[in-house]
Amino acid sequence: MTAPRARVAVVGAGPKAAALAAKAHVLNELGLASLELSIYERDEIAAHWTGRAGWTSGTERLGTRAEKDVGFPYRSTVRFGAHGKEIDARMQAFSWQSHLIDTGSYQQWIDAGLPSPTHRQFADYLKWVLTRAVTGVRIRRAEVTGLGYRPDGWVLEHRARGGPRHETPFDGLVLTGHAVPGTLPHHPQVTDRLLTPAGPRDLLRSFSLRPGSRICVVGAGESAASYALYVADTFGEDVSVSIVSPYLPRSRAESFVEDRVYSDPQTAAWTQLPERDRRDFISRTDRGVISPRALEELSRARGVSFVLGRIRYVGPGASGRIRVTVDQPGEVLRSDYDLVVNCTGGSPLHRLTALLDDASAGEVEAGLGVSLRDEAALAREVDASLALRGLRPRLHVPGLAGLAQGPGFANLSSLGLLSDRVLGAYEHPAPTPLPARSTGAVTASGRGTPE
Numbered sequence: 001m002t003a004p005r006a007r008v009a010v011v012g013a014g015p016k017a018a019a020l021a022a023k024a025h026v027l028n029e030l031g032l033a034s035l036e037l038s039i040y041e042r043d044e045i046a047a048h049w050t051g052r053a054g055w056t057s058g059t060e061r062l063g064t065r066a067e068k069d070v071g072f073p074y075r076s077t078v079r080f081g082a083h084g085k086e087i088d089a090r091m092q093a094f095s096w097q098s099h100l101i102d103t104g105s106y107q108q109w110i111d112a113g114l115p116s117p118t119h120r121q122f123a124d125y126l127k128w129v130l131t132r133a134v135t136g137v138r139i140r141r142a143e144v145t146g147l148g149y150r151p152d153g154w155v156l157e158h159r160a161r162g163g164p165r166h167e168t169p170f171d172g173l174v175l176t177g178h179a180v181p182g183t184l185p186h187h188p189q190v191t192d193r194l195l196t197p198a199g200p201r202d203l204l205r206s207f208s209l210r211p212g213s214r215i216c217v218v219g220a221g222e223s224a225a226s227y228a229l230y231v232a233d234t235f236g237e238d239v240s241v242s243i244v245s246p247y248l249p250r251s252r253a254e255s256f257v258e259d260r261v262y263s264d265p266q267t268a269a270w271t272q273l274p275e276r277d278r279r280d281f282i283s284r285t286d287r288g289v290i291s292p293r294a295l296e297e298l299s300r301a302r303g304v305s306f307v308l309g310r311i312r313y314v315g316p317g318a319s320g321r322i323r324v325t326v327d328q329p330g331e332v333l334r335s336d337y338d339l340v341v342n343c344t345g346g347s348p349l350h351r352l353t354a355l356l357d358d359a360s361a362g363e364v365e366a367g368l369g370v371s372l373r374d375e376a377a378l379a380r381e382v383d384a385s386l387a388l389r390g391l392r393p394r395l396h397v398p399g400l401a402g403l404a405q406g407p408g409f410a411n412l413s414s415l416g417l418l419s420d421r422v423l424g425a426y427e428h429p430a431p432t433p434l435p436a437r438s439t440g441a442v443t444a445s446g447r448g449t450p451e
Helices: 015-030 077-094 096-102 106-111 119-132 188-193 201-207 222-238 256-263 275-285 292-300 349-355 358-368 375-381 415-424
Strands: 006-011 035-041 137-141 143-150 153-159 165-170 172-175 213-218 239-245 304-308 310-316 322-328 331-337 339-342 394-396
Touching (some): 015 077, 015 119, 015 415, 096 106, 096 119, 188 310, 213 222, 213 331, 222 239, 222 304, 256 275
Parallel strands (some): 006 035
Antiparallel strands (some): 143 153, 310 322
16 A cells, blocks of 8 residues: 655755755665655745845855765665665765766865855755755745645645635644844934845945945854955955944864764764753854854955944934944944944744734744743754744744754755654655666656745
8 A cells, every 4th residue: 555645745846855855765765655745936946145136245165074075974774774875875866966966066176175055056955955855855036925735735835926825734833044034223323234145245335335334243153254255355444343242253173073973973972061061062063153254354354354243223223324223231322324234043933933824823823832932942842854843734844953963954064864863754654665776866857846
């Protein structure tokens, strides 16, 4: 008897979606699962990596090694036992190296010393993966406009550009993408000059900044560094940048020990560590830290400075500028700027709460026993499948899984392990025997066609 297909929705067509698509393709091909994976994307595949839709200019270098691709760390035996080796072998068809070989750039990459790709090059890789992961995978060009939680499935309300709204039920839901930026306390009069990294970088040019203009970038991590470097590269010394942070810039720890924990959290028996130690590790290696390469570039960028303190308020200033009030140890600093860019961290839960209807929000909170506004408490309630405990059907939130399950799940450090954890929840109870191995990931004509 054929097992019923498990219908899983993924919101966002970025790195996590690509990893899930590749793994779903392989599991379906091997008969280890019967998955129907639907990926919803409003804009384009890897939109937040191309430089056309915010969060990056596309020219920044990837902070994670490219070899940590959609199959890394290729240890599927942990979740799938003896079948894991065949899964990993087939996942090699979606590797970074396979992409370079297919596009004729492998030799160049090797001879150049294995350079990190730009964000735009990484986006090309993700598109390449998603055109080949086709078995049981469907990309839907539509915006998710609402979520309904029902005992028999998640109901996604979605709409293609210019089209009517539709509702589709699913057995599981995976939320991916950047966290919604937080807000700064501010006067309504300056709202139109408060930017976030979620907006396209070209928007900055529309403000016609003149020589002597000043920009305040608020934040301590990669987004703040990236935006400051973009301003410096675009305007040179004509526009100065002040990065306001509660602490001095910190470099990301990138030793073998730290990287190994990101690749495989069981290396450090992560779930058994005291919560204080886990939080400290994430803070020291991932939250509010800047890569060594970005710090080096910032040190060479004339016109970029750091201001230690916390934003108290943003309001109207002199001569039509914006006045930023910063609380510093022992004093208050007030400075005027032409623009303020808010690069402070957000929460992956903001998107969830914005999409849920009121009745569903109440049902979800009742199932969890925790308020959806209490991120600290919810971060403790992520199970091994990266789903929130207490909810059936499952809601997988990898961006919230760092504390409970391992620091690499919230970023790009262990995409293959992430897909094992999520899709392993929908594995057939009794795996079927492995079919004969095919020579490639897809048939000669098998290229996905996004809707």
